[in-house]
Amino acid sequence: MSRTDRLKTWLPKVAEAGLSGDQKKLEIVLVRAIRALKSYSPETCKQLGELLAEHSVNPNGLRWNGGGPPPVDAEEGFALIRSESTDDVPAPVMPPWIAKRVEQFVGERKGSQRLLEEGFLPPGLVLLTGAPGTGKTMLSRWMARELELPFVTLDLATSISSFLGKTGFNLRRTLDFARSRPCVLLLDEFDAIAKRRDDASEVGELKRIVNVLLKELEDWPLQSVLIAATNHPDLLDCAIARRFDLVIDIPMPGKKERIEILRQSGRRFSDEIPAAILHAMAVSLDGVSGSELDSLMNAAVRQHLAAEQELVRSLVEEFQLRLSKRLTGQSIGEVLRSIQANAEGLFKVRELAELFGKAPSTIQHHLKKEVQHG
Numbered sequence: 001m002s003r004t005d006r007l008k009t010w011l012p013k014v015a016e017a018g019l020s021g022d023q024k025k026l027e028i029v030l031v032r033a034i035r036a037l038k039s040y041s042p043e044t045c046k047q048l049g050e051l052l053a054e055h056s057v058n059p060n061g062l063r064w065n066g067g068g069p070p071p072v073d074a075e076e077g078f079a080l081i082r083s084e085s086t087d088d089v090p091a092p093v094m095p096p097w098i099a100k101r102v103e104q105f106v107g108e109r110k111g112s113q114r115l116l117e118e119g120f121l122p123p124g125l126v127l128l129t130g131a132p133g134t135g136k137t138m139l140s141r142w143m144a145r146e147l148e149l150p151f152v153t154l155d156l157a158t159s160i161s162s163f164l165g166k167t168g169f170n171l172r173r174t175l176d177f178a179r180s181r182p183c184v185l186l187l188d189e190f191d192a193i194a195k196r197r198d199d200a201s202e203v204g205e206l207k208r209i210v211n212v213l214l215k216e217l218e219d220w221p222l223q224s225v226l227i228a229a230t231n232h233p234d235l236l237d238c239a240i241a242r243r244f245d246l247v248i249d250i251p252m253p254g255k256k257e258r259i260e261i262l263r264q265s266g267r268r269f270s271d272e273i274p275a276a277i278l279h280a281m282a283v284s285l286d287g288v289s290g291s292e293l294d295s296l297m298n299a300a301v302r303q304h305l306a307a308e309q310e311l312v313r314s315l316v317e318e319f320q321l322r323l324s325k326r327l328t329g330q331s332i333g334e335v336l337r338s339i340q341a342n343a344e345g346l347f348k349v350r351e352l353a354e355l356f357g358k359a360p361s362t363i364q365h366h367l368k369k370e371v372q373h374g
Contacts, residue, residue: 013033014026024219048117049113050116050117053113080154081152081174083152086142086145086151092142101248105123105126125220125226126246126247128228130231133290134250134291137186138290143225144225152177154171156189171193171212178226179224183225184225185227187227191231191233193209193210194213194236194237214243252287255283255286261297262282262293266297269301277315284338296319297315320357336367337366349363
């Protein structure tokens with residue numbers, strides 16, 4: 001087939017998608033046309049890729065469906081979504097293998113023009129799973145910042161109505177809003193609407209919402225990124241995860257990540273805390289979420305500033321106050337021994353007693369346990 005014949009084959013398909021106003025269909029048709037025509041007309045394919053990148057992915061490109069205010073609930077009048085600033089969001093602390101996958105996703109979005117010129121669709125759908133406090137929302141905000149896109153969120157758990165027809169209507173209006181302009185949309189508590197359709201306890205209307213959601217994910221346009229987050233991936237319909245380009249299960253932070261989260265949360269004040277203290281706390285805080293670590297350090301810094309107290313003392317006090325239920329006598333001893341082992345003589349017994357608010361004899365007792373068990 002000649003180049004002219006191939007162009008004749010694709011031109012009606014492009015025209016049909018464009019005239020019908022179906023953005024996703026037009027994007028897919030153009031990408032397939034680029035693949036089919038690449039070896040025959042590379043310059044034309046390059047131009048098509050540039051146009052797709054400019055109008056579908058570039059945050060400053062043309063809006064497809066115009067503007068319009070954010071959607072509100074038709075009956076109650078409350079806003080269905082909220083817009084959040086990403087100016088001050090720090091880089092998330094993640095294990096290296098997760099950081100690599102996230103960076104790859106961001107890199108492919110930024111390199112969308114090159115992908116489109118070769119007939120490949122850039123990724124746009126992300127599913128984040130993990131326990132509460134592991135940083136799913138923070139990671140979403142950071143990705144929006146890196147992509148230079150507005151960040152909007154919909155908390156599905158608070159948007160579910162007893163009238164499920166209304167829930168489906170609100171969901172569709174929210175998705176339409178995010179589809180109409182470049183942005184990053186976070187659907188928090190995703191399991192609230194994406195539950196398994198084989199669950200006999202769920203009513204038929206919710207199952208129909210899942211079907212609508214699956215179709216929306218299939219038709220998601222290039223210009224926006226949709227991120228779904230859930231603490232309960234086991235509740236999701238089995239067909240849901242397959243619709244996403246990137247699925248990440250965020251674990252509880254390891255020791256290295258816990259140290260970095262504490263350091264990052266303390267900002268410029270972290271330099272005032274001896275490394276041995278941070279190391280000891282990170283070891284003892286195994287199983288604690290990133291948000292809990294951030295909250296602990298923030299409270300310590302506030303106390304340090306308000307009471308004009310040495311930061312390391314404020315941190316130790318907050319550490320014991322918040323985690324008193326977790327800290328048995330034995331685990332306090334482990335913290336003390338860890339400090340002593342890593343501090344290279346920085347803290348004497350009396351200084352540790354003052355920091356932890358205990359008698360020197362009690363500190364000495366815990367430190368000697370290491371020798372006795374050794």
